[in-house]
Amino acid sequence: MARIVQKFGGTSVADLDRIRSAAGRVKRAHDAGDRIAVVVSAMAGATNQLDLWTRSIARLHDAREYDVVVSSGEQVSVGLMALALQDIGVAARSWLGWQVPIRTDGMHGRARITRIDAAEIGRRMDSGEVAVVAGFQGLGPRNRVTTLGRGGSDATAVALASALGAERCDIFTDVDGVYTSDPRIVAKARKLDRISYEEMLEMASLGAKVLQTRAVEIAMRHRVTVQVLSSFSDAPGTLLVDEDEIVEKDIVSGIAYSRDEAKVTLTRIADRPGVAASIFGPLADSGINVDMIVQASSHDGRFTDLTFTVGRTELARALEVLAGRKADLGYDELLSDPSVVKVSVIGVGMRTHAGVAQKMFQTLSKRGINIQVISTSEIKISVLIAEEYTELALRSLHSAYGLDAE
């Protein structure tokens, strides 16, 4: 009998009825003979309430105490899920992070899982008991509670599946799989049956909100087969698998976008070695991540313009840092634009197919969409364009790469 991990997110356990419904789904898999571990998030809204309380009670922020408070949300949902399972005749017990234990490093509020000792849980699963494991929380150094950061329950589920040698990790969520693009914008978007880890990783980090980047990283590193599927339907979802397991690869698997970017331009900076470091060093010191970077070709061999993107919520802080160092950096103007969107074309097929970038540039150009910044990796091409073109760009590219549903 196979070991399966099933993970239910906050909306899937938002109230008692939904917990009962999720329990029914666990029971069906259990009755079919599989050995089930269930990972649950806090009931939707609970973590936000707890988070708000910790921020309201103190100006200071002791992440260790924050973790004590917010991890209580998952404690409630594992207990309720275990009771709901027992009520329909399924042997079940809850496991808190410290009981498993799920060991993490000491980075409170965004800890990383270092080791899961799943031997006892595995034994009990094999004897027919469903293990209900609290997502998002772990046991850090010095016996203290840690949390894994937003979306940490996905990471818990995938890491637990790896530790258990599970056949599959099912992530139940409020969408029914991974789509070629956002179906709210691209009506012809198709659900993918399979996607490679690498592609999913790019999609997640480029704005597709189906699965957290960290969970995908863990799945990829430990070769865990992950399925993303809806907790509100019985349709099969999307399988995350190794690239080799996808026989017929599309050249492009999906078109993602992110509105979280803002553009910054410094004009007429000196075109000499070290100038980039003198700009990006202070930003990094302030904890501001820089994403896309383009340096215009030099006007006259002495001066150039530098354009880059930062997170939109960090724009004000980035501008403050740069304005404060105007004398050092010696730029002419400091320009910014928050009304931009990053559109990305993703596909492992790019590795073996030429012309993918060319098609993107042509498609956008034909629609009169100006590309402001470009960045590429082995399996994706991202461009920064004006936000008003988001929908037009997504739909055009979706058609151009032959992704439209029949």
Place this chain on the structure above:
Amino acid sequence: MARIVQKFGGTSVADLDRIRSAAGRVKRAHDAGDRIAVVVSAMAGATNQLDLWTRSIARLHDAREYDVVVSSGEQVSVGLMALALQDIGVAARSWLGWQVPIRTDGMHGRARITRIDAAEIGRRMDSGEVAVVAGFQGLGPRNRVTTLGRGGSDATAVALASALGAERCDIFTDVDGVYTSDPRIVAKARKLDRISYEEMLEMASLGAKVLQTRAVEIAMRHRVTVQVLSSFSDAPGTLLVDEDEIVEKDIVSGIAYSRDEAKVTLTRIADRPGVAASIFGPLADSGINVDMIVQASSHDGRFTDLTFTVGRTELARALEVLAGRKADLGYDELLSDPSVVKVSVIGVGMRTHAGVAQKMFQTLSKRGINIQVISTSEIKISVLIAEEYTELALRSLHSAYGLDAE
């Protein structure tokens, strides 16, 4: 510098403002040089909500999972209290039951504390850090979370004070001390400066809701000095101390009452050895506690009436058990009356003073109040009367024993 335990109940940490206010009180004691451990309950209402969820999600009741869910309430309040203390410049950290650890037996839902290892907490307190300890929860056998039952946080506080060798355990609550009687009924009730453990124990078990019986038992067994006082004023409260520490003892310290009783009478039962056992055995088997018992003198040497009290919420079940065994028990009629109240006069002075009972009977008789059942112990006399006389009886007795405030 003395070690002090301060315990704040649910109403004292009901919202963020009250948590801040309680934190301010901790800070004043801390700044005065004392070493403070704070024990907190869940925010008022939180435990009821969690309790309701566990009862709604399942017909079955796995007390182990119940404990996982309801103990999360204290987890929230310790984290918030630690943050509130840090915010006003007091070094503080939270301690969950399993972190201390506060070891208990395996009676989930009503576990008893078996051992507290307070060495580490004591060391940190002595270094100036306030320990914020979750009340109500513990670590049971096989690494599982237990809870101590209603009012368990008082027990946590007193047991922790004992383990720490604390000079005093302050129980902050929504009343400002222990009164000679219920001030809502007896306007002339006085706050007691001191009361002996034995008297407090009788008062608690006889209906005074200031402090849980179990906390008083622990305090008495380990000679912990406990102070009950208001979290909303700065007035001194009532000290629970050893009888020897009370120099001027009143003969009677207080008048308590309990409306939780119901009366049952079996008429014309056989007056022979073993009949009481045949009645009370089945009740005990059904988990029904019998309190006061009186057997009328035999009519003719063959038959008698038996009257006793049970908890009012258990009356229906008690009647069901007795009705089902009518043939065995051979009674004539099964009568019951839920409209009764138990009024008790309590005082260690009774040990050395005669006439206390006589004064009680005379006082009630003078007011035309009929005594239905009597029971006594070394330091209390309880009578069962019709509920409608509750206020009259309390006020008359309060005056008769000279307890009225000037």
